[in-house]
Amino acid sequence: MTQATQSQQRGIQLSEAALKQVKLLRDKQGTELCLRVGVRQGGCSGMSYMMDFEDVSKISDNDEVFDYDGFKIVCDRKSILYLYGLMLDYSDAMIGGGFQFTNPNASQTCGCGKSFGV
Numbered sequence: 001m002t003q004a005t006q007s008q009q010r011g012i013q014l015s016e017a018a019l020k021q022v023k024l025l026r027d028k029q030g031t032e033l034c035l036r037v038g039v040r041q042g043g044c045s046g047m048s049y050m051m052d053f054e055d056v057s058k059i060s061d062n063d064e065v066f067d068y069d070g071f072k073i074v075c076d077r078k079s080i081l082y083l084y085g086l087m088l089d090y091s092d093a094m095i096g097g098g099f100q101f102t103n104p105n106a107s108q109t110c111g112c113g114k115s116f117g118v
Contacts, residue, residue: 010066011084012037012073018090018099019068025053026071032056034065034072037088038079047082049101 014022026033033053042048056072059065064080066073075083087102 010068011064011080011086012066012075013085013087014068014073015087015089017092018088019071021090021099023071029053034059034074036074037083037086038076039082051088051099 022035034056036054038050039047062077064075085104089100091097
C-alpha cells in the first residue's frame, strides 16, 4: 500500500446500513477492493457524485483514506473539498431506496439526490 493519508477523523461518514451494503457488494466482487468516492462536473445541479470499487493498489499519495474497521473509503484531494462531512446512507425501501448522500457543503441538491451545487 502507498503512503496515502490515513485519516482517523472521518471526513466521509458511513451509516451502519451503508457500511453493511458496501461490504456486501464488495464481497461479491473481491475482497481487496476499496470504495472510491468523488465528484465530477455534470448532473442537474452542476456536480454529481461518483462512487465505485477500486483495487487497493490504486490508492495514491494524493488520496484521503478513511478506514472503517479494515474497509477503506478513498477520495482524491480535489473531491474531498466538496465532500468533507458527507454522510453516505443506504435504504432498501422499494421507493426511494439505494444510497443517499447528505452533503453539508451543498447549497442545492437536485430531486434525484445524485447531484448538487456549491
